[in-house]
Amino acid sequence: MLTNRQLLILQVTVDDFIDTAQPVGSRQLSKKEEVPFSPATIRNEMADLEDMGYLEKTHTSSGRVPSEKGYRYYVDNLLTPQMISKEEIKQIRSVFEERKVETEQIIRKSANILSELTSYTSIMLGLDVRKHRVKRFSIVPLTDDSAVAIIVTDSGHVENRVFTIPEAFTASDIEKMVNIINEHLVGVYLHELQMKLEAVTQFVLRQNNGRLNDLIASLNQALVIEHEDKVYYGGKMQLLSQPEFNDVEKAKNIMYWMEHVNEFPGLFHLNKKGINISIGSENNQFGMNNCSIITASYDIGKEQSGSIAIIGPTRMDYKRVVSLLDVMSGDLSRELSRILRSQHE
Amino acid sequence: MLTNRQLLILQVTVDDFIDTAQPVGSRQLSKKEEVPFSPATIRNEMADLEDMGYLEKTHTSSGRVPSEKGYRYYVDNLLTPQMISKEEIKQIRSVFEERKVETEQIIRKSANILSELTSYTSIMLGLDVRKHRVKRFSIVPLTDDSAVAIIVTDSGHVENRVFTIPEAFTASDIEKMVNIINEHLVGVYLHELQMKLEAVTQFVLRQNNGRLNDLIASLNQALVIEHEDKVYYGGKMQLLSQPEFNDVEKAKNIMYWMEHVNEFPGLFHLNKKGINISIGSENNQFGMNNCSIITASYDIGKEQSGSIAIIGPTRMDYKRVVSLLDVMSGDLSRELSRILRSQHE
């Protein structure tokens, strides 16, 4: 167990390192008024903290730097939420000022503001389209053997797919099918679409409209709506401004990773509700040892939820980021729920 | 006017520098078998080339480096197209193998392959949506006061906008309007849309259907189809591998620029037909002094055209890039024209 003095010193050390990015020494610490001890005392405590694995030295006579274990302890036990200034809250709220209805734009704008306020990179997952419901289905023929299928969801989102028409179907055939599908599919969640289309096929068979079968099959093939996570970034280059990425090799690594985020589907969904912090090698699997990722979830109505994340160096300003994410996720919950509700009225 | 020997030496110097990124010296050059002269002779010629502004020294006793004027001369007069291996042509052709109908995917894939083959960054402009024609217009009501307007184009592209319904219009009002609009607007280019909607307004007024006016106005407002160039990148990070971007500051600059390409609408459209090379400070306005941009245009049918570009350091492999762009733009012309034609049949 750590003594109060050790807690204090650990906290101040981490804070200082986060601030300056320089190893912090005992003399330097003793100058701070929060720390009323002499350098020698601090040295002793730091040595103990090092033995326990919370601090590290870069070389024998350097100051100390927090270890991952140190950050972890700091984050779990010493994190005092930071006040967000009114100015900044106002800036966050500005996202919702324009009364946009397009959730995509709201999310995109949020990402930008978040990265501006933190000076790290933000990543936002778009809403899961598959949890929206079909509002209207229609087909527009393009050529003799191709047409575009359009699904409008209750959220105003539009999915469209070009598909091939297997034989020569007349316009009235297609119209008939559109009617059947609308009858059966309006109100259905997009992720149930495939399944429900099966039911339609059965229905069509029973109605002796068997000739529509091929058409539905082709349609069914085109309408696979992947769980394709739309990912929005804010301030991709912000990371390059951090001193830890002065080395181009490291910068390249992290940029590469960001381009391929969608290939790691686990990243956000594994997270629990609320705010979650993953430090350094804890997200080693993703090849970013020098980075921490803070994610926050928000709820939209009862069924949907979204994720925001900030990615920065392990030496990131946890206090501030956590507080900002807290405000932002709360606002997103509230505003997106409001929009969704108005659409279901 | 340059002598043949000077031409040779300039060419070999540029080639060598492109290859090694190191200033090239006279001794080094004389070792090459294409250059049967002694270092002293080469020194004399190089001194002359420097006087004429084609070469530069980084310091008094360094080897020479091509100046921008040198690159320009090289590009204009000494560029011998490079053979593209069958392997590589095959790789390019693989874009079109899957018989995709979605031009967007073809373009995206092209961008990736191009950057893979060149190890620079590629930028592709999506097709200009505004040159497509309206195939079908429809409206799907979402709530009492909002609806989504959908335009399907002859190319299978779908544009959609959420707009607010000013007063309580009945479903039949809206249906009426959709019919009127379809009557007037099918076949119209998207860039004419605004104008033609004016005409519809006039028509509606004359038909004494004046009450639809507000509806059309709101719709008109939503249907601004910006000349928003969709920009696709391939291999954004490739540039970071180039030695000239080892300096993080420079890397940041260029990355920043790339994120904001769409804010420089002039970049691609000013270019003439065919292949165009812009070296170093020639694209100074865009803040990329160390880069060259090679653009190539391709034609789709009679009316549309597209642009591909490769962006790399001034010390880029012009020979190779030009040849690759040549092949790629030819293929894109051919294949996209084919697809377009099939859609107009």
Added chain:
DNA sequence: ATTAGCACTCTCTACAGATGAGTGCTAACA
């Protein structure tokens, strides 16, 4: 238990000298 003092370690910077690649110029050569 805390702190002052001291020897020690390690990094960083500056400076000097050696090295080597390259140049310009001049004189000899074909």
Added chain:
DNA sequence: TGTTAGCACTCATCTGTAGAGAGTGCTAAT
């Protein structure tokens, strides 16, 4: 007269050294 060998010179880069500065660990005094 065009080409080349030779030579002195320049400059970047590397190496080694010395000193400053920041920090540490340990010990003894408070």
